[in-house]
Amino acid sequence: MPKIIVEIMPKADLLDPQGKAVLNALHRQGYGKIQNVRIGKRIEIHLNDAPSAEDLEGAREIADSFLSNGVIEDVVNIHVED
Amino acid sequence: MPKIIVEIMPKADLLDPQGKAVLNALHRQGYGKIQNVRIGKRIEIHLNDAPSAEDLEGAREIADSFLSNGVIEDVVNIHVED
Numbered sequence: 001m002p003k004i005i006v007e008i009m010p011k012a013d014l015l016d017p018q019g020k021a022v023l024n025a026l027h028r029q030g031y032g033k034i035q036n037v038r039i040g041k042r043i044e045i046h047l048n049d050a051p052s053a054e055d056l057e058g059a060r061e062i063a064d065s066f067l068s069n070g071v072i073e074d075v076v077n078i079h080v081e082d
Numbered sequence: 083m084p085k086i087i088v089e090i091m092p093k094a095d096l097l098d099p100q101g102k103a104v105l106n107a108l109h110r111q112g113y114g115k116i117q118n119v120r121i122g123k124r125i126e127i128h129l130n131d132a133p134s135a136e137d138l139e140g141a142r143e144i145a146d147s148f149l150s151n152g153v154i155e156d157v158v159n160i161h162v163e164d
Contacts, residue, residue: 033130043119044120045116046116048115055115066104
C-alpha cells in the first residue's frame, strides 16, 4: 500500500525534555559519544493508489496545518514509500 | 552534525488509537482518499563525527533494546544523515 511519510521534529532551538531524558539514560549506559537525542514523530498516511501531485500537495497542507504545531515543530521531510 | 535517524512504528497488527483519531479528523475535513494513518517516532541521535560501523551497531542495539518496545513496536529504519 503506498504511503506518504511525514516526519516532524521539535524545533532545534527548543528544549526536548523527552530527548534529554533518553540522552542522560544512554550516557549512564556508557554511550558517551552521543551528543544529543531529539524525539519527533513519523506519521504514515496510507493510500489505496500511488499518490498524485495533488495528493502530495494535500499531504503538505495536512502536515503544516494539522499534524504539526508550527510554533514548536518543523516538518523536516515528506516522501512517498511503496 | 552527523545524525543517526531511528524510525519506530507501532506494529501493523496493533491498534493505533492516536492514528485512528487523526484519520477520523482528516475524513471529517474532506480527505476521504486516506485509508489509514499511523503515528510512530522519529529519533535523532546526534554525534560529533560521522558514525563508524561500531556506532551504527550500537545504535541498532539502542533502537531494539531501549528506544522501542518490541512487544508493540517495530524499528522500521535506521539511517545516517549529515
